Amino acid sequence: MFVTQAYAQDGEPTGSHGASAMPEEHHEGTIAASEHGEGFPPFNPEFFPSQLLWLAITFGVFYWLLKTVIMPRIGGILENRRDRIALDLEAADRMRSDADEAKAAYEQELAEARNRAHSIAHEARESARADAEKERKRLDAELDAKLEEAQGRIAEVKRAALGEVDQIARDVTDSILRQVAGIEANQDEIAGAVEQASR
Incomplete structure (x- = not known):
């Protein structure tokens, strides 16, 4: 049907000016409308005023949301992080001070242990020296007693x-004197002669 109409329109060699003028007027109206910015x-x-109005409304709503909802949440998050960081820093300082105190206590205990070890070693040396000296004196006393006893026995034996x-x-x-010389001598005389001879 469309093809027939188109063929019919093409088939008219000259047609009326009203039909051919209508598309030309429509074309000119389109050019005029495009020139007027439609x-x-x-x-x-x-449309600029309405666009500016909606821009102001949108900006106001966004600013209100940003001020009442978004910024308080961000501020709360930042405050929580700040508090957490402050707590972590305090805990780190406390742990560092505890570590310094523990180190100082350890060093002090180590120094005291070294001093105790030195004093114990010194006391052990002194005690061993005193025990050895005591044992030496005891042995010397025993040897002196035995020597005196032996000398006494030797003197008695002598x-x-x-x-x-x-x-x-x-x-x-x-x-x-009796058998050889045939002399009868007194015992006192014999004892005096022996004693005089032994001198």
């Missing part, structure tokens, strides 16, 4: 031996 509405100056030697000498002298 194209894209945001670029049309007659006195006993000398007493026996004197008696033997008196007996031998008496026997010699």
